[in-house]
Amino acid sequence: MKTSKSCIDDHEVSQTTVSNWYKFCRQMCHDEMEACTLKIGGVGFIVEIDETSLKKKSKYGRGTHHEDRWLFGGVDRATKK
Known part of the structure; x- marks a missing residue:
């Protein structure tokens, strides 16, 4: 953004x-x-969650500074949703 x-x-x-x-x-x-x-999880269900940081890196440490963008996600093991 x-x-x-x-x-x-x-x-x-x-x-x-x-x-x-x-x-x-x-x-x-x-x-x-x-x-x-769409809801995932609930009593007796296992939901795997993870996050990752997306960042455009400058070549050779030069150029414009870019802020991290975080992405979060989750998947219900049983339904794969």
Whole structure:
């Protein structure tokens, strides 16, 4: 995800516009996750969870610093969902 500063500069829009757009996107993701009916786990079920850090590395330690992006996931052993 781009920083708000880079979006402002790249697209020549205001800080308010960028903030509102990011808020809208976050809300859409939240609403979709809340509406998801697929549930995994429960009493007697084993759910494997893991996380990973995704980061674009600079070649030879030079260039732009990139923040880590974390990805989380889980799989129910019984259903494979």
